[in-house]
Amino acid sequence: MGMDLQVDLRNKVAVLTGGAGVLCAGMAEALAGSGAKVAVLDLREEAAEKVAQEIRATRGLAIGVGVDVLSKQSLESARSRILLELGTVDILINGAGGNMPQATTSPERSFFDLTAEDIRKVLELNFMGTVLATQVFGEVMVKKNKGVIINISSMAAYTPLTRTIAYSAAKAAVSNVTQWLAVHFNQEYSKEIRVNAIAPGFLITDQNRYLLMDDATGEATPRGQAVLAATPMGKYGRMEDLLGAVLFLCSEASSFVNGAIIPLDGAFSAYSGV
Numbered sequence: 241m242g243m244d245l246q247v248d249l250r251n252k253v254a255v256l257t258g259g260a261g262v263l264c265a266g267m268a269e270a271l272a273g274s275g276a277k278v279a280v281l282d283l284r285e286e287a288a289e290k291v292a293q294e295i296r297a298t299r300g301l302a303i304g305v306g307v308d309v310l311s312k313q314s315l316e317s318a319r320s321r322i323l324l325e326l327g328t329v330d331i332l333i334n335g336a337g338g339n340m341p342q343a344t345t346s347p348e349r350s351f352f353d354l355t356a357e358d359i360r361k362v363l364e365l366n367f368m369g370t371v372l373a374t375q376v377f378g379e380v381m382v383k384k385n386k387g388v389i390i391n392i393s394s395m396a397a398y399t400p401l402t403r404t405i406a407y408s409a410a411k412a413a414v415s416n417v418t419q420w421l422a423v424h425f426n427q428e429y430s431k432e433i434r435v436n437a438i439a440p441g442f443l444i445t446d447q448n449r450y451l452l453m454d455d456a457t458g459e460a461t462p463r464g465q466a467v468l469a470a471t472p473m474g475k476y477g478r479m480e481d482l483l484g485a486v487l488f489l490c491s492e493a494s495s496f497v498n499g500a501i502i503p504l505d506g507a508f509s510a511y512s513g514v
């Protein structure tokens with residue numbers, strides 16, 4: 241992993257939705273590396289089990305669970321299994337999310353061509369998936385009066401990115417609900433539950449590679465060039481660049497950090513372009 245952060249998460253149980261994805265699989269490994277028992281939840285059950293298997297082979301206890309974050313029933317049956325096999329839930333990372341080409345404008349797909357169904361899918365996955373998983377696993381935290389929840393926002397939440405209409409709105413909603421949940425949990429249920437978000441800058445992954453890099457040549461697309469020009473550090477982020485903040489938010493080092501949205505973006509969000 242190329243980093244050696246001293247965060248002690250022994251005896252903690254971490255649940256990650258979208259845990260088979262690029263970012264959350266890396267986070268799951270980092271959390272396990274700090275001693276946490278890990279539940280890797282993903283719609284792609286086999287991929288989730290593969291991530292868990294890798295962790296069991298190298299780091300410690302992990303289970304893979306097939307889950308649809310848009311189904312409360314599916315989340316509840318995952319919770320039953322986690323409580324049975326891992327005992328509790330201390331940390332929830334709401335990582336299931338992302339964009340879809342069908343909900344993105346392009347020369348071939350104008351704003352007027354976008355279907356309600358495709359726009360709704362992206363809004364629901366990012367926003368509703370975060371809210372429902374927080375209901376299901378937050379309940380366990382409320383009972384024990386302790387917990388850490390981390391949502392995943394995006395640069396698209398601060399100022400919308402061109403083309404990604406639904407994703408930008410969805411991530412703005414994720415940032416907004418992060419603040420709402422932090423306040424609500426403290427006011428109504430527990431002063432010991434913290435809800436924060438990370439807002440990663442631009443990383444190259446499967447969901448955005450087609451926008452940032454030319455498939456054939458591997459060269460930056462004009463959009464990719466624009467991203468790099470707008471990132472004062474002049475490079476894309478790597479999954480590893482997110483792990484320090486995630487471990488920080490999971491640990492007591494961040495005991496007074498609540499309702500925060502932390503940009504991990506090489507100063508993209510700080511730069512006006514002038």
Ligand code: NAD
Binds near residue numbers: 334338365448
């Ligand atoms: P990814 O596509 O690799 O991972 C997302 C995972 O979510 C996949 O494994 C997918 O199977 C799973 N998933 C999809 N629908 C689901 C559902 N209904 N129920 C359960 N799981 C479901 O994406 P990633 O790049 O690792 O992104 C993880 C999060 O980080 C997303 O919220 C994404 O929007 C956000 N993010 C990514 C970037 C980036 O540059 N990659 C930047 C900012 C934010």
